[in-house]
Amino acid sequence: MLHYMTAHELNAKIREREISAGEIVRSVADRIEKLEDRVGAYITITADRALEEALRVDDALARGGKLPPLAGIPTALKDNMCTENIRTTCGSGILHNFVPPYSARVYEKLVQAGCVLVGKTNMDEFAMGSSTENSSIKRTCNPWDSERVPGGSSGGSAAAVASGMAAFALGSDTGGSVRQPAALCGVVGMKPTYGRVSRYGLVAFASSLDQIGPFTRDVRDCALVLNHICGYDRYDSTSADVEVPDFMSGLERGIKGMRVGIPSEYFGKGIEEGVRERVTDAIGVLEGMGAVCDEVSLPHTDYALSAYYIISSAEASSNLARYDGIRYGYRAQDYSDLVDMFVKTRSEGFGEEVKRRIMLGTYALSSGYYDAYYKKAQKIRTLIKADFDRVFKDYDIIACPTSPTVAFRAGEKTDDPLQMYLSDVYTIPVNIAGLPALSVPCGFSQGLPVGLQFIGKPFAEHTLIRAAYAYERSTEFHKMHPQV
């Protein structure tokens, strides 16, 4: 099953000339052709280009040339990362025809590493959502149960990796949009520290929270991809000028003696029993490997969701104001004057959830309300950071569930935005504090995947990877694939 091999396995096989890059990409292209109608992971498929590039890799190899590190690896990108001359829609009607004249920094880096792009994946419009149901383009199904959602907002990327339609994919995580769909689709998903990966070319949702991260089929691949997307970028002032370690090294050092905090607030009201059990089992596994696990408290967790919806919506209301129909994207057909054109373009071009958040954010920033909402939310942000700082004085990592539930049914929460928002209750505090976190499969409940979340200190992705790798090695969950 070529299409379910990991990037590091494929990489080795290409180099040893066991399989050609062409064969690999063809197997993924076939897989996409076979499954896309059922899964709906992609907005734009670029398999033809990918095949041409793969043939070039094989050519180079035949001529004895030196291959870049990820040569020929079939890769998918969430459709909010700009790709030169390839449509980038953000899952929105307002950008349905937008073809960027430049590429996101992460895409440039992956191309440089030899990756071949097989497609741009489906997502909640402008990354606002937890089920990918807010896409204006199509629905994405959970590969484990087509009646259920893949999570969101990077649902297309998660579903593509889970169903063998890409070796790995990138998503963006503003409040859990990589980790939650990774958990719901049974793959590994990481949100690096804020500033670790350049946001240049990532269409902004909430600038102070957005971060790009990988979906992979195991932890080693997560480390491999991180090695190629992290690093300072002078075109992103918020990217961090800190050293990037080799995330592959020290993978196997184990977690004996590692101090793990278990936050009691993450096991309270709203968590499904099956999720609690699987995560508790996983903590037992960690202890069995010599980790020291203690209950800890993150007392301001309850306020995180409200603070998040104020900050992220405020920033979004400003970030999305540029879609006015003047320069690119959708423009209303009939309008009487300039203001009418703005109003109609935006009313017709944006979906319900996006409009809800623009209104929420606009209100929160309005004169007279700024202090009560935006400023207060920023204060809560400081308190939440302080919660984590306190725990990280005594603990190396935090372990907890990624999402309170397994994948829910399509349509189940679309009429109840607050219920939908609660899906991210365990992932949001991490974005607010700017920390790295990773979700790794930890079993099944009702036949659906459950995710275990590790949260780390700023720029300590390698510690998370080490812990997740040790855990993964002692389980078989990452080797299980859905019957699509």
Add this chain to the structure above:
Amino acid sequence: MKYETVIGLEIHAELATDTKIFCSCTTQFGGDENTHCCPICLGLPGVLPVLNKRVVEYAVRAGLATNCTISGFSKLDRKNYFYPDLPKAYQISQYDLPLCKEGYLEIKGGFGSKKIGITRIHIEEDAGKLLHETGDGTTLVDYNRCGVPLIEIVSEPDLRSAEEARLYAEKIKAILEYTQVSDCRMQEGSLRFDVNLSVRSKGSNKLGTRTEMKNLNSFRALVNAIENETKRQIEVMESGGRVVQETRKWDDVTGVNISLRSKEEAHDYRYFPEPDLVPVVLEEEFIDRIRKELPELPDIRTERYISEWGLPGYDAGVITASLPMAAFFEECVKEYGGDPKTVSNWVMGELMRMLNEKGIEAQQIPFPAGHLAGLLKLVDRGTVSSSAAKKVFTEMFETGEEPGKLVDSLGLVQISDEQALTGIIKKVMEANPQSVEDYRGGATKALAFLVGRTMRETKGKANPALVNKILKQLLEG
């Protein structure tokens, strides 16, 4: 009732950096529409701004030159509003933590000298330009100016008249030119004024309701707009009405001042900290370095002209008010080598007159300073008379030619040949026997008449001093 006008000015100046504030596009004026743009200044989805360090440097320089405190910690904010010339639908500016604050500068005029407070100076980006004259009713947008760096200099409401406002604005312009923060090309809109104005009864210390007039781009417009709006507000009050807080538009061509929008219709800009940029943190050494590199400022230069070169205070003030003018003047003094006052007389007289007549500024003087110096030397040497020199000067302005050549081509070489002059004077005396007699009879006034006749006879080319001497010899001899 006696009224007092209270004015505060907001001055926008384009910085003279080579590149834009958040990308590396050129700031050059002109260029075909939308050719000085990139994905960043066009605000395409996904792009991020990176602050141009030079912009911070220039703004700090402006702050230091106007006695401001420089903030060690400041930040950028988003000012949100929809308009087609603003591609991100927000302008990156500074809200509550500007780069520079609490400065002042001094103005001098008929009222003596006065300190004008400067509330703050902050950095921000310019917007694009709408082009309405397309002929088919559509509007096009040119984004070349998008992201050109600006500073906004906000004064305290310390100004009390159009004259004070003009002097203050001229002083700001001079300082920005001296420090090379901005080239202040007013006709290209690189210096623009917003006026906040209210009127109150004299002696009151309560401020009246103010109106705002935006985007005035000449000193003349500034003065006219202030005088017009003062009159309007007084008329409103005297007719028992109340001044409404609003934005008004001054049209310099028609001299009409109309209401644009009231306070109720004012924008809520929803300022918030720009999350795509990090705060601006300045080290003391950085600020000190800029302080040390500050050039001589206009006030200091004025003092120097007065004390070292003996210029009258007024002349020194006028010449130093414009850096290109002061530079022209100094260059001329250097090349001339004579008394700087002679140069200043010409600059204040003939040069200013021609600039006014042509409606141009000092940087557009069509000949180098050396030409004026050369002309003054010709006068000193007696090659041309001062009245002929004025003709040469006017011609120099038209053609940019060297004065020596012009003197020749215009045939204005002064006649200093005693023999030749004696011949002409004898003829003049023969033609005017009455005057000769008058003089000899004690009416010395007649001498001036005879000098005049001689000058006319020589078409102004005679050396007047020599004519005087010879006439006296002939009349008395």
